[in-house]
Amino acid sequence: MKKFERFEGVVAPLDRANVDTDLIIPKQFLKSIKRTGFGVNLFDELRYLDEGQPGQDCSQRPLNPEFVLNQPRYQGAEVLLARRNFGCGSSREHAPWALEDFGFKVVVAPSFADIFYNNAFKNGILLITMAEEEVDRLFAEVDANEGYQRDVDLEHQRVITPGGEILEFEVDAFRKHCLLNGLDDIGITLQDEDAIRSFEEKHRQQRPWLFRQPA
Amino acid sequence: MSGQTLYDKLWNQHLVKQRDDGTALIYIDRQLLHEVTSPQAFEGLRLAKRKPWRLDANLATPDHNVPTTLKERAEGNSGIKDPVSLIQVQTLDDNCVEYGIEEFKINDPRQGIVHVVGPEQGATLPGMTVVCGDSHTATHGAFGALAHGIGTSEVEHVLATQCLLAQKMKNMQVRVEGELGLGVTAKDVVLAIIGKIGTAGGTGYAIEFAGSAIESLSMEGRMTVCNMAIEAGARVGLIAVDDTTIDYLAKRPFAPTEAQWEAAVADWRNLVSDADAHFDKVVTLKAEEIEPQVSWGTSPEMVTGISGQVPDPQAALDETVQRSHARALEYMGLQANQKITDIKLDKVFIGSCTNSRIEDLREAAKVAKGNKVADSIKLAMVVPGSGLVKRQAEAEGLDKIFIEAGFEWREPGCSMCLAMNADKLGAGEHCASTSNRNFEGRQGYGGRTHLVSPAMAAAAAIAGHFVDVRTLPANDATHAQEA
Numbered sequence: 128m129k130k131f132e133r134f135e136g137v138v139a140p141l142d143r144a145n146v147d148t149d150l151i152i153p154k155q156f157l158k159s160i161k162r163t164g165f166g167v168n169l170f171d172e173l174r175y176l177d178e179g180q181p182g183q184d185c186s187q188r189p190l191n192p193e194f195v196l197n198q199p200r201y202q203g204a205e206v207l208l209a210r211r212n213f214g215c216g217s218s219r220e221h222a223p224w225a226l227e228d229f230g231f232k233v234v235v236a237p238s239f240a241d242i243f244y245n246n247a248f249k250n251g252i253l254l255i256t257m258a259e260e261e262v263d264r265l266f267a268e269v270d271a272n273e274g275y276q277r278d279v280d281l282e283h284q285r286v287i288t289p290g291g292e293i294l295e296f297e298v299d300a301f302r303k304h305c306l307l308n309g310l311d312d313i314g315i316t317l318q319d320e321d322a323i324r325s326f327e328e329k330h331r332q333q334r335p336w337l338f339r340q341p342a
Numbered sequence: 343m344s345g346q347t348l349y350d351k352l353w354n355q356h357l358v359k360q361r362d363d364g365t366a367l368i369y370i371d372r373q374l375l376h377e378v379t380s381p382q383a384f385e386g387l388r389l390a391k392r393k394p395w396r397l398d399a400n401l402a403t404p405d406h407n408v409p410t411t412l413k414e415r416a417e418g419n420s421g422i423k424d425p426v427s428l429i430q431v432q433t434l435d436d437n438c439v440e441y442g443i444e445e446f447k448i449n450d451p452r453q454g455i456v457h458v459v460g461p462e463q464g465a466t467l468p469g470m471t472v473v474c475g476d477s478h479t480a481t482h483g484a485f486g487a488l489a490h491g492i493g494t495s496e497v498e499h500v501l502a503t504q505c506l507l508a509q510k511m512k513n514m515q516v517r518v519e520g521e522l523g524l525g526v527t528a529k530d531v532v533l534a535i536i537g538k539i540g541t542a543g544g545t546g547y548a549i550e551f552a553g554s555a556i557e558s559l560s561m562e563g564r565m566t567v568c569n570m571a572i573e574a575g576a577r578v579g580l581i582a583v584d585d586t587t588i589d590y591l592a593k594r595p596f597a598p599t600e601a602q603w604e605a606a607v608a609d610w611r612n613l614v615s616d617a618d619a620h621f622d623k624v625v626t627l628k629a630e631e632i633e634p635q636v637s638w639g640t641s642p643e644m645v646t647g648i649s650g651q652v653p654d655p656q657a658a659l660d661e662t663v664q665r666s667h668a669r670a671l672e673y674m675g676l677q678a679n680q681k682i683t684d685i686k687l688d689k690v691f692i693g694s695c696t697n698s699r700i701e702d703l704r705e706a707a708k709v710a711k712g713n714k715v716a717d718s719i720k721l722a723m724v725v726p727g728s729g730l731v732k733r734q735a736e737a738e739g740l741d742k743i744f745i746e747a748g749f750e751w752r753e754p755g756c757s758m759c760l761a762m763n764a765d766k767l768g769a770g771e772h773c774a775s776t777s778n779r780n781f782e783g784r785q786g787y788g789g790r791t792h793l794v795s796p797a798m799a800a801a802a803a804i805a806g807h808f809v810d811v812r813t814l815p816a817n818d819a820t821h822a823q824e825a
Contacts, residue, residue, distance in 0.1 A: 142665075143665075143666070143669075144662050144663075144665075144666050145541055145542075145641050145666065147641075147779075147781045149760075149779070149781045149782070149783060149784050150781065150782060150783070153783055153787075154760050154761060154762050154784075155762070157378050157406075157762065158378075158407065158424070158426040158427055158429075158430050158762065159426070160381035160382065160385070160429060160430060160433050161382065161385075162382045162385075162494075172782065172783050172787065178787040178788075181426050182426065210662060211542065211662070212541060212542040212545070212575070215541055215542070215575065216477065216572075216779060216781060217476075217477050217760075217779075218379070218475060218476055218477040218491035218492060218493055219378075219379065219493075220379070220382075220475075220493035220494040220495060223493075238542060238545060240542070240545060240575065241545055241546065241575070241576075241577045242477055242490075242491055242492070242493060242572075242577055245492070245493060245496065246493035246494075246495065246496075249493065249495040249496070250495070299363065299364055299365075299509070300363040300364065301361070301363040301364065301365045301507075304363075312495070312499055312507055313390070313392070313498065313499050313502050313503060315507075316367060316499065316502075316503045316505055316507060317502070317503060319358070319359055319367060320503075322358055322359050322367070323358055323367070323369070323395075323503065323504060323505055326358040326359075326369055327369065327396075327504065330356075330369060334469065334606075334609065335598075335602060336467065336597075336598035336602050336603075336605070336606040337371045337467065337469070337470055338398070339596065339598055339602070340398050340596070341463075341595040341596050
């Protein structure tokens, strides 16, 4: 995982509540056995006017001009501004893979679904939860200012507006540490290998049926 | 100090290490694997030169991509026409062979939807932690197991370490008290709960379902309820262990036997919330007030009773909700204030990890018996949850009832719940579906899903539009208690 560094990025607004992971990446693209290449199919059903197929050359497909990510002013966006319960539904990690592959580093929303929250951080995407009123205000600001950017500073847990206003946000210490250092969880967990082995032994003695295989 | 909830007990029994930063290492007893969310996890393991920690904790079966017609299935993997799907199923087979993980392959009679197969085999037991790269893993909580969906990075993490990094959730209790009316099933209960608390109502919580109406449900019904906890935003749904749980598990292949069975049962009896346990949130519903449910929109919370109507978006209090409702109506091709019973259907799907177990098929068959699918219905299909469910249904003659009524009787798999195989809706088609998600495009590009119970789906197939299953002549046969 890449280290998460401070950056200034264009903000794109997706004004829709309960964006589910089926909408982020439709099921036909889940047939891939790779982790990469999902970016061209991010929000496929909103982004294109036809039905997408895996492995297709998307450069020839008709774009939906109404969709926010197709508008010239949001090209190169790295921050996605969203509404409540973003990422609900299926546990598919293809959703953060698609967001990351497209170029998003941060999603800001009033709330996120639990499984998506875990999956995003494991792929280096920072999710920032902000109060509903704050998010409303951001939508208005983004709409009013073309090329609206945000300076995202994870280390100091703050976002700085073009006008210099500082907004602080909460993020749990472990996830922040992993993001800033680009750490892979498995390596960290295996540092506790002995603790896992001794737990497992005790667990097996107490509840041997949990380890049983059919005859 | 107050007592412990069932969730607290399960958490404490699996806590390997609590870290100072608020995260914890939790031991995982069972991981279920399928073809869609596991290939990248095995690849990650291979690249890092790591080995699975404990092979026998894993059980695999292909389900999402498999075709469901007998003709295709007769050919095994080579019957999968879509080359991309074939690679995915083949990759699961190859990974299971390479690492020595038990797999029920495509034509093994034990193959099926992971969330049907695990419980059916007794591979899900009370007191276990169960994970799978699939959000409907909440299903297994019906057994008093701590079960939830995970992403592919976490699948790899569990393969490599037998643990998950987790943060403890809050406790919510949803109580459904009283007796369910005739024709009102577990599916209606959970849809009514989602309608009440919303799709984000359970975010951050483990939900324990309790109360007399929940206690009266069979294991199949309890699995239906826990299955859709995720549609209420909760990764975990739970139901306390009782005689119903224990009776279901006796003599299942992976269940303990003899002296170990006795010890296990004694231990499982403790898997209930203490009387003085503290819940951060409690929600109560009256069973008598729940009628058969039908979803009208593009989120499971957009649901109402069969006697209801499509809401007027303008009537919503919140502007975001108004816009969501307006967009949903446009996508669904419905009018504000339209009666639910006036919604005409094109297809009917009975299946999925929510409603493809034997009891579900029995309920649908009771309604279908002696009737015919309406001419206006292009396709009505029944997809059993596993090869063993299919076999049981055939032993009871349910397949004949469905076929005579004009339903297609298919081979087990996820099928049209998410349309990763050839079973899908065409653009604009309305479907009465016993699955769990009515998201845009979920059952096919432009498809319009209405979530209902198996009995309601069968009744809709016969009428060609939604009808109140309680008004059918055989309504006493669909009593939730009886099946």
